[in-house]
Amino acid sequence: MILTTAQTNTGVRRKGWKTTGWQGITVQTPPDWSLVGYGGDAKSGNVRVDNGAATGSALGLEVRWSQVKGKITDADLERRLEPFFKAVAKGARKQKGLAKTETRVLTDDRFPERDAVRAFGWRADRKAVGRLWHCTECGRLCIAQVVGSAGGDFTGTANDVLASLECHSSEAGWRTWALYDLLTQVPTDYALKGPPQLMNIYLQLNFQRGQSLDTLSVEQWSVANVQLRGAYLDEWYRSKNGVLEPTLRYEPGEAAAHGHPALELIGRRGGLHYWAGQAAGQVMKLHRPATHFAAVLWECPESNKITLVQSLSRSPQPDLVREIVERTPCH
Ligand SMILES: [Zn+2]
Ligand SMILES: [Zn+2]
Structure with a gap:
């Protein structure tokens, strides 16, 4: 045969x-x-x-x-x-x-x-x-x-x-996204939004919850030591965050992720930048703008990676970000 x-x-x-x-x-x-x-x-x-x-x-x-x-x-x-x-x-x-x-x-x-x-x-x-x-x-x-x-x-x-193929998660409400060395889990009501960035040293997955303005992203950088060049995570985050940074007001706090110290940022998005652009139109359309911001980022020396999970949402959801961090192993 x-x-x-x-x-x-x-x-x-x-x-x-x-x-x-x-x-x-x-x-x-x-x-x-x-x-x-x-x-x-x-x-x-x-x-x-x-x-x-x-x-x-x-x-x-x-x-x-x-x-x-x-x-x-x-x-x-x-x-x-x-x-x-x-x-x-x-x-x-x-x-x-x-x-x-x-x-x-x-x-x-x-x-x-x-x-x-x-x-x-x-x-x-x-x-x-x-x-x-x-x-x-x-x-x-x-x-x-x-x-x-x-x-x-x-x-x-x-x-x-x-x-080994499975067509749905064994855990209701959560979906596994895994490619290259990144593995994460995101609630099923968040769908992939736009093409992911898949580069040698950088992976980014963006998600959107239904038709709402709630978004989530999971990002991972390889060669963390080269990325950071001795900088603290918060400095590095600010320098990486580009256009979003001037619109954010947040308090950094200490957290932990997979045995590593992590930086947790919780706050609001606002400022002229945001209201003058995107949000004004959204308010007109009676879409509640996603003004609540939460993020956790950490460096993993074992895998030499930096991982960042962040959320912009209509209501505060730091717990969701923490839960995704738990579901995003680094080493
Ligand atoms: Zn199935
Ligand atoms: Zn690790």
């Missing part, structure tokens, strides 16, 4: 594997895999994680999801695989080759909320091992496949990656 979907999934979480979390999807992958692409939102979107290798040893996971209404049966899943397999066959013909495809029902007792699950595999110029399922908890239909070279032997890895 050329395809490998018949192998049982162990669901083993391999030591040293890392978590990627995106729009409610979480997955464990080998440590050299990282997020390389994403699109859409929590309702309909995709994410891609791969090992960044050149063609021959390239190996990666693609996940797509979409919200579907009503009940989904196994026959529905099979029907949805047809156009997918057709596309694989078409791609193979272009390469003057043949595609082999295979699918079967999969039972996975660990996820009773999945009312229909199929395993599938295909082989053409490349090879894939995948899963398709519908989840009654998050209402999404998810298709996930690990794709690698046709001659590669990656079935064990692929099955462990696929078995």
